[in-house]
Amino acid sequence: MERAPAFDPAPLDDKDLPDMKRIALFLLLLIAGCGEEAVDRQIPREEAVALARDAAGSAFQALSAELGQAIADGGTVAAIPICSDKAGGLLKGVAEERGLLLLRVSDRPRNVAHAAAPADLEAMESFRATLSGGASPAPSVLPVEDGSTVVMLPIVLNQPLCLQCHGGADDISPETRKAIAARYPEDRATGYKLGELRGIWRVTVPSR
Numbered sequence: 031m032e033r034a035p036a037f038d039p040a041p042l043d044d045k046d047l048p049d050m051k052r053i054a055l056f057l058l059l060l061i062a063g064c065g066e067e068a069v070d071r072q073i074p075r076e077e078a079v080a081l082a083r084d085a086a087g088s089a090f091q092a093l094s095a096e097l098g099q100a101i102a103d104g105g106t107v108a109a110i111p112i113c114s115d116k117a118g119g120l121l122k123g124v125a126e127e128r129g130l131l132l133l134r135v136s137d138r139p140r141n142v143a144h145a146a147a148p149a150d151l152e153a154m155e156s157f158r159a160t161l162s163g164g165a166s167p168a169p170s171v172l173p174v175e176d177g178s179t180v181v182m183l184p185i186v187l188n189q190p191l192c193l194q195c196h197g198g199a200d201d202i203s204p205e206t207r208k209a210i211a212a213r214y215p216e217d218r219a220t221g222y223k224l225g226e227l228r229g230i231w232r233v234t235v236p237s238r
């Protein structure tokens with residue numbers, strides 16, 4: 031029996047399918063296009079790591095120099111403001127010069143503003159595992175959806191000078207302990223030994 035043309039879906043399909051295909055293709059290209067664009071904007075991994083290393087290295091050198099000088103001039107207690115008041119501005123300067131973001135974070139922060147986020151904690155765990163095996167950890171690199179790249183580098187407590195403010199009971203003088211407690215009642219950044227992971231540099235390198 032012949033079907034009535036009104037019930038035959040074929041003419042409808044023939045007419046509409048090309049349009050739907052066009053829309054689907056358009057959407058596909060749009061999605062693929064966006065994806066490609068995000069990948070294109072991400073700075074190459076090695077380049078991001080090099081920029082991050084340079085920024086963290088410069089910041090560390092500047093900070094160590096200031097700290098060493100202040101301790102030599104006035105002792106450990108007098109040097110605490112270098113870490114408290116000057117470090118932030120110093121790091122900001124280094125970061126702004128290079129057009130990136132530079133932060134020091136830790137799972138046992140002295141300043142609560144430096145508490146590690148979940149991704150930082152993951153990086154710290156893997157850095158610790160590598161250090162305990164006697165090797166030096168490779169940077170951890172996280173591409174972010176917005177096109178930026180986060181590079182995490184280990185901060186190993188490797189100078190005896192650091193122990194004066196981050197070491198154990200024998201390393202930190204009572205005056206220093208008091209001064210730190212007064213300023214940082216929630217301090218968790220003591221009890222470290224030389225060679226231990228103290229925190230990480232979290233460097234955010236923007237897309238190009």
Ligand code: HEC
Pocket residue numbers: 094097106107109110113114115117118134135136138139140141142144185186187188189191192193194195196219228229230
């Ligand atoms: C004179 C005391 C003093 C010395 C010496 C010192 N620090 Fe600190 N450190 C501080 C203080 C105070 C802070 C908190 C800074 C702030 O409020 O931003 C701090 C913060 C930090 C942080 C940021 C995370 C956090 O806990 O807030 C890291 C990482 C760090 N120190 C590593 C080191 C290393 C590595 C050395 C040795 C090169 C060192 N420090 C030497 C006093 C010191």
